[in-house]
Amino acid sequence: MNMDPLPALEESLRQSQQIIYTILDAIPVRVFWKDRDLKYLGCNRPFAQDAGFNEPKELIGRDDYGMGWREQAEIYRADDLSVIASGKAKMMIEEPQKTPDGRIIWLLTSKVPLRDATGGISGVLGTYMDITEYRNAKESIRESEEKYRAFFATSKDCVFITSKDGRFVDFNDETPAFFGYRDREEFWAVNIGDLYSNASERQEHIRAIEQSGFVKEYPVDLRKKDGSIIHVLVTSIARKDISGKVIGFQGTIKNITEQRRAEEALRESEERFRGITERISDLIFIVDPEGYLTFVSPSVISILGFPPESYIGKRAGPDITHAEDIVNIEKAVERLKNGSLEEQIEFQMPKSDGSYAVFDGTGTPVFTHGMYAGVQVVARDITERKRAEVALTQSEERYRTLSEASPDQIFIIGRDDIMKYANTAALKLFRLPFDQVIGRPRKYLFPPEIAKSQDASLQKAFETGERVRSEERIKFGEQEFWIDINQVPLKDKAGHVTSVLGIARDITDRKRAEEALKESNERYLSYIKEAAMRLKTPVEVVEHNITTLIKDINAGDIDNNQVLLLLQIQVKNMEQIRQNILDLNKTIVDRYGEMSPASKQFLTE
Amino acid sequence: MKEHELYLIMSSPTEIRNKNIEVIEKVLSEDYTILVITTNQPYDILKKNYEKNGILLDRIYFVDTVTKYAMGRDHQPAKNCRFINNPANLTDIGIAVTEILKDLEGKKVCLVFDSVSSMLIYISSQNITKFIHFVTNKLRLLHSAGFFLVVEKGLDPDVLVQLTTFVDAVVDVDKTP
Numbered sequence: 001m002n003m004d005p006l007p008a009l010e011e012s013l014r015q016s017q018q019i020i021y022t023i024l025d026a027i028p029v030r031v032f033w034k035d036r037d038l039k040y041l042g043c044n045r046p047f048a049q050d051a052g053f054n055e056p057k058e059l060i061g062r063d064d065y066g067m068g069w070r071e072q073a074e075i076y077r078a079d080d081l082s083v084i085a086s087g088k089a090k091m092m093i094e095e096p097q098k099t100p101d102g103r104i105i106w107l108l109t110s111k112v113p114l115r116d117a118t119g120g121i122s123g124v125l126g127t128y129m130d131i132t133e134y135r136n137a138k139e140s141i142r143e144s145e146e147k148y149r150a151f152f153a154t155s156k157d158c159v160f161i162t163s164k165d166g167r168f169v170d171f172n173d174e175t176p177a178f179f180g181y182r183d184r185e186e187f188w189a190v191n192i193g194d195l196y197s198n199a200s201e202r203q204e205h206i207r208a209i210e211q212s213g214f215v216k217e218y219p220v221d222l223r224k225k226d227g228s229i230i231h232v233l234v235t236s237i238a239r240k241d242i243s244g245k246v247i248g249f250q251g252t253i254k255n256i257t258e259q260r261r262a263e264e265a266l267r268e269s270e271e272r273f274r275g276i277t278e279r280i281s282d283l284i285f286i287v288d289p290e291g292y293l294t295f296v297s298p299s300v301i302s303i304l305g306f307p308p309e310s311y312i313g314k315r316a317g318p319d320i321t322h323a324e325d326i327v328n329i330e331k332a333v334e335r336l337k338n339g340s341l342e343e344q345i346e347f348q349m350p351k352s353d354g355s356y357a358v359f360d361g362t363g364t365p366v367f368t369h370g371m372y373a374g375v376q377v378v379a380r381d382i383t384e385r386k387r388a389e390v391a392l393t394q395s396e397e398r399y400r401t402l403s404e405a406s407p408d409q410i411f412i413i414g415r416d417d418i419m420k421y422a423n424t425a426a427l428k429l430f431r432l433p434f435d436q437v438i439g440r441p442r443k444y445l446f447p448p449e450i451a452k453s454q455d456a457s458l459q460k461a462f463e464t465g466e467r468v469r470s471e472e473r474i475k476f477g478e479q480e481f482w483i484d485i486n487q488v489p490l491k492d493k494a495g496h497v498t499s500v501l502g503i504a505r506d507i508t509d510r511k512r513a514e515e516a517l518k519e520s521n522e523r524y525l526s527y528i529k530e531a532a533m534r535l536k537t538p539v540e541v542v543e544h545n546i547t548t549l550i551k552d553i554n555a556g557d558i559d560n561n562q563v564l565l566l567l568q569i570q571v572k573n574m575e576q577i578r579q580n581i582l583d584l585n586k587t588i589v590d591r592y593g594e595m596s597p598a599s600k601q602f603l604t605e
Numbered sequence: 606m607k608e609h610e611l612y613l614i615m616s617s618p619t620e621i622r623n624k625n626i627e628v629i630e631k632v633l634s635e636d637y638t639i640l641v642i643t644t645n646q647p648y649d650i651l652k653k654n655y656e657k658n659g660i661l662l663d664r665i666y667f668v669d670t671v672t673k674y675a676m677g678r679d680h681q682p683a684k685n686c687r688f689i690n691n692p693a694n695l696t697d698i699g700i701a702v703t704e705i706l707k708d709l710e711g712k713k714v715c716l717v718f719d720s721v722s723s724m725l726i727y728i729s730s731q732n733i734t735k736f737i738h739f740v741t742n743k744l745r746l747l748h749s750a751g752f753f754l755v756v757e758k759g760l761d762p763d764v765l766v767q768l769t770t771f772v773d774a775v776v777d778v779d780k781t782p
Contacts, residue, residue: 529761537756569647
């Protein structure tokens with residue numbers, strides 16, 4: 001029996017080493033050791049595999065330059081030499097390492113000096129763990145926390161954490177101001193239950209969270225410090241302990257009071273808009289981006305005779321307007337799409353009686369969230385106005401034609417004494433072309449004495465608003481003639497005289513005729529007078545003479561010779577009277593008479 | 606009646622012969638020598654009427670414009686009368702008047718024209734007016750008086766107005782008391 005203890009000790013040592021290697025190979029931690037020259041003396045299997053070897057023994061005698069991480073070799077060796085030189089361990093150092101397949105992994109490394117039996121430093125022992133995943137997770141958590149913190153700090157909404165009984169565990173800086181409190185200190189004393197405008201709402205809110213674990217945008221009315229009510233949306237989840245018991249809540253509160261007001265204002269506005277569109281006499285269309293009608297105001301039935309719903313879904317141009325307007329409408333819509341803020345367009349739409357109504361429409365683009373969403377058109381029925389304009393144009397054309405064809409001089413003078421219009425006859429008088437007459441002062445067109453004589457009558461027409469008519473004898477150039485001037489004030493809608501229409505008629509011929517007639521009448525009158533004097537009075541004289549003669553004869557107061565003489569005188573008188581009649585007749589017949597020769601002979605012979 | 610004045614005497618046709626006599630009587634009473642221009646009553650008839658009314662003819666001269674015209678021949682010459690061949694012959698009448706007035710120079714003369722109305726049978730109102738103007742001018746130059754008889758309402762008012770400008774006064778004898 002071999003009682004030598006050494007083999008037993010060697011066996012024990014081998015077994016002990018075996019156990020150590022087994023442990024070293026089983027743990028996830030990589031273990032290696034080097035001599036003072038930094039050559040590997042040994043390592044566990046995971047380390048050898050990290051280094052790209054199958055067995056630890058393959059590393060023995062190699063250094064870091066011969067490893068997969070040769071690019072980081074200097075870093076490792078510097079650490080190793082530092083530990084060997086200082087005799088102090090380096091613990092838990094995070095450092096990168098490039099794997100044989102080129103990946104960068106992060107290691108948590110610790111290095112301690114190896115000492116021999118004398119206590120001298122013989123090398124270095126190192127361990128490391130691959131903490132890449134841990135480090136990535138930690139980075140994710142950090143980033144997440146960063147985001148959360150940023151959200152928590154910068155959110156304009158209220159971010160809160162509460163206990164189940166309503167005490168605040170945490171809240172962001174915005175929260176006190178959100179509820180009208182001065183600062184965090186003041187707000188800490190508030191219980192969230194006190195913020196509900198209706199206490200029962202909190203219980204319902206909590207029940208909703210507990211049922212599904214969370215609520216999203218739960219509408220609640222909360223009360224600010226000053227008592228005013230704010231409308232909020234609460235998004236929150238239940239906070240639970242390990243056993244799943246709800247211990248509180250956390251979430252965000254969004255103030256939608258302004259939004260509510262805006263929505264209410266919008267609703268009221270829409271209500272008003274609807275009311276207006278229902279009562280307005282104008283026609284309102286809304287056209288979607290594809291050009292189809294989505295809204296037509298109720299006024300359409302009174303204007304065109306068709307119900308509004310009959311237009312919905314129809315194409316704004318081709319389906320509802322006159323064919324000749326389609327191109328213009330499409331161009332206008334295109335311009336609105338491309339940034340035009342307003343387009344004015346006239347178009348026609350068929351009426352139920354088969355006729356067409358004419359509209360003056362204003363199109364404006366509609367935007368939703370900054371995106372083009374169609375066109376809104378407000379159109380006014382101008383059919384009557386157009387008819388009136390056409391009638392006016394025709395009337396103006398007629399009057400212009402009449403004016404141009406008129407032998408009278410027709411002109412219009414403004415309040416500024418500027419010639420606004422002159423017809424062809426007037427231009428002939430001025431001996432100037434149209435463009436040299438229109439826009440010129442009246443005083444430069446008429447001779448000074450005529451312009452001066454016009455001043456008073458023009459002023460009277462402007463001041464009184466009544467027409468002024470006069471007959472004047474004027475000299476224009478070498479011509480002298482009579483004119484009849486009729487000055488008619490032209491008024492605007494307010495009744496103010498804006499200009500005066502002058503119609504000047506050459507009445508020279510008429511005046512001459514009048515003068516001739518007057519002269520003729522005077523002459524005729526003188527003939528009549530003369531006739532009366534030379535007929536009536538002489539006849540009376542003769543009559544009296546004969547009467548006296550008869551008296552004298554009866555009285556026997558006269559002899560025959562005297563009677564004879566007196567009778568002869570009366571006969572002569574009568575002959576002369578007869579001759580006077582014939583002379584007068586002849587004069588009148590020669591001057592005025594249009595009669596047969598026989599009649600003429602009868603009157604004058 | 607004022608001295609050297611000229612009058613236009615208006616009378617109705619029925620009264621004009623009597624007014625002639627009244628005027629003659631009145632003028633003679635004022636010591637005038639009278640020149641009668643007659644265009645209606647012939648010299649013989651006037652003479653008879655004057656004499657019948659007791660009017661002496663020694664201060665009366667005549668220019669008779671109708672007798673010769675009516676008879677168609679000359680009248681026997683009369684000392685105080687000139688016969689004109691035609692009442693329309695104003696030239697001869699004018700000459701006769703001028704000559705007689707010249708003969709009567711130095712005397713207080715009054716001219717009696719009987720009558721303007723009957724003269725209208727032969728002469729236009731325009732020419733009568735001119736003639737009267739001529740005669741009145743002559744009378745004024747000679748400081749003589751004159752009476753021009755017209756039938757009331759026998760003249761156109763316009764002509765009457767012209768005649769009134771030649772005389773000093775118009776007398777409507779029918780309205781004068």
